[in-house]
Amino acid sequence: MNIVSRYTVEEFGHEVRQLLDANGTAMDSVLQLGHLLQRFGAENERDYFWSIGEPATISSGLPGQKLYDDPDGLFRLLLAQYPPNTPTAIHSHEGWVVIGLLEGSERYTSWRRVDDGSTPLATLELVQDHHILPGEFGYLYEGPFNVHRQAAESEGAVELVLMKGRGRRLEHIDEATGECSQPMELNR
Numbered sequence: 798m799n800i801v802s803r804y805t806v807e808e809f810g811h812e813v814r815q816l817l818d819a820n821g822t823a824m825d826s827v828l829q830l831g832h833l834l835q836r837f838g839a840e841n842e843r844d845y846f847w848s849i850g851e852p853a854t855i856s857s858g859l860p861g862q863k864l865y866d867d868p869d870g871l872f873r874l875l876l877a878q879y880p881p882n883t884p885t886a887i888h889s890h891e892g893w894v895v896i897g898l899l900e901g902s903e904r905y906t907s908w909r910r911v912d913d914g915s916t917p918l919a920t921l922e923l924v925q926d927h928h929i930l931p932g933e934f935g936y937l938y939e940g941p942f943n944v945h946r947q948a949a950e951s952e953g954a955v956e957l958v959l960m961k962g963r964g965r966r967l968e969h970i971d972e973a974t975g976e977c978s979q980p981m982e983l984n985r
Contacts, residue, residue, distance in 0.1 A: 800848050804840040806874070809833065810865045813959065817871055822961065824938055827893050831934040834897035834959055839932060843899060846876045846957070856885055856966075864957075875958040879903070884948035886969040887921075888980055892961030894937040896947070898929045901954035905935040907945040918975045919944070919968075944970060 812833055820826040847862060855861035859878040866873050879885070879901075889910070896905070905928075908921035921944060928950075929935050937943040939961075947954075958964070966980035 800842065800845045802841050802845050804837055806837075806849055806865045809837045810867065810874070813872060813874075814867060822893055822939055827895060827936050827938055830893075830895045830959060831897070831936050834895050834934055834957055835932065838897045838899050838957055843955070846899070850876070857883070866963075870962060872962070873960050873964050875960070875964065877956055877958050879947060879949035879954045879956075881949055881951050881953045884946050886980070887944060887946045887972055888969045889940065889944045889967045890937070890960060891963075891965045891967060892939050892943060894943065894945070894961070894964070895934055895959045896929070896936070897934045897957040897959075898931050899955045899957060900931060901952045902931075902950040903929045903935075903954045903956070904948045904950065905929050905945065906948075907935075907937055907942070910941040910944050914941075917977045919970045919977055920975060921970065921972075 813830060816826060816829055850862045850864040853861045853863040853875055855877045857879045861878060862876040864874040864876055906926040907924045909924050910919050911922045912920040924942060937945055968977045969980050970977050
């Protein structure tokens with residue numbers, strides 16, 4: 798079966814790279830990345846995303862795809878699935894993240910870490926807590942604004958995830974105690 802793309806992953810990767818080279822990773826750039834991700838999701842059939850790249854391990858345990866790696870390691874694009882009513886751990890990444898929802902619905906919550914990070918106890922301040930529907934995007938800025946949790950709602954969720962670097966998780970944070978722990982290693 799030949800799947801045609803109106804906006805290829807290579808074109809998307811090129812535009813992301815141009816934007817980052819021209820504007821860096823300031824807040825406005827992250828929002829512009831969200832609009833590129835929306836376009837990439839809207840201009841392709843769902844089967845296209847499963848037909849490119851290679852299988853990847855996603856924290857949900859469900860199948861995912863590594864769709865694109867910037868040749869210089871500046872960003873990675875994944876396709877991820879999340880089961881219904883199962884929130885991720887509260888966690889941080891090595892930098893900014895933009896998600897574009899393709900299917901389902903998701904509650905997306907992010908925090909700012911207000912302590913200095915010098916101890917294994919985090920103090921978090923709520924930044925955003927909202928629902929995302931197909932065609933919409935959520936985002937995280939650079940630290941300390943990159944702590945979040947995703948929770949697919951009753952039908953689960955499939956999303957595109959664009960991340961700085963390789964998307965490495967830095968830590969998991971217990972919401973009740975603020976205790977930080979090392980995240981699991983993911984093969985992506």
